[in-house]
Amino acid sequence: MAVTFDPETRLSHIADYLGRFQLNLTFEEGWIQLLRLRLTGYKLAADIGDAKARVDEIIKKGYETLGEHWEREAKDPYDDPCMGQYDLLAELRSYMYRDVSQPFMAFIRSEFRKIFVPTMRLLTELCRSENKYSWDQVKVQLQEIMAELEVDVEWEVCDAYMERYLEKVSGVLEIGAGEGTGEV
Numbered sequence: 001m002a003v004t005f006d007p008e009t010r011l012s013h014i015a016d017y018l019g020r021f022q023l024n025l026t027f028e029e030g031w032i033q034l035l036r037l038r039l040t041g042y043k044l045a046a047d048i049g050d051a052k053a054r055v056d057e058i059i060k061k062g063y064e065t066l067g068e069h070w071e072r073e074a075k076d077p078y079d080d081p082c083m084g085q086y087d088l089l090a091e092l093r094s095y096m097y098r099d100v101s102q103p104f105m106a107f108i109r110s111e112f113r114k115i116f117v118p119t120m121r122l123l124t125e126l127c128r129s130e131n132k133y134s135w136d137q138v139k140v141q142l143q144e145i146m147a148e149l150e151v152d153v154e155w156e157v158c159d160a161y162m163e164r165y166l167e168k169v170s171g172v173l174e175i176g177a178g179e180g181t182g183e184v
Contacts, residue, residue, distance in 0.1 A: 081126035
């Protein structure tokens with residue numbers, strides 16, 4: 001298979017990949033991979049001027065396949081971004097207390113900035129509740145979790161990346177770049 005940077009082709013490759021990805025990953029690894037693929041999918045959709053719904057449909061099939069393979073419910077945090085905020089924070093906190101393998105924890109630490117921070121930012125942006133966490137409140141909680149998990153993230157770099165990412169995908173996601181700081 002040839003490597004391509006064409007966004008349409010890459011989006012098709014994500015859809016193809018999700019038909020088989022769960023077979024060689026643990027449930028948790030597959031779930032995290034779906035978070036990453038959605039972030040990538042939204043960027044690709046922005047590049048080609050496509051709709052969020054197309055990416056969501058591709059990823060939804062991935063959650064269904066993951067759940068069926070592992071015979072567990074594979075909840076998509078984007079189905080309810082407000083509840084997804086709480087669920088993802090609880091999942092991240094649980095790693096402090098669960099007996100997870102060292103390779104998995106190394107994976108979590110290395111991917112925190114690339115997957116969990118952007119996902120939490122998008123969930124914050126997409127949550128339309130007046131009682132949602134603000135991004136600043138989420139960030140404080142992420143910093144607490146990161147300290148417990150011994151994750152090192154430079155927030156200035158992370159914030160700069162997120163602002164560029166939000167600017168790119170804001171039209172596809174129908175959100176205002178830099179918004180999402182409503183208070184609880």
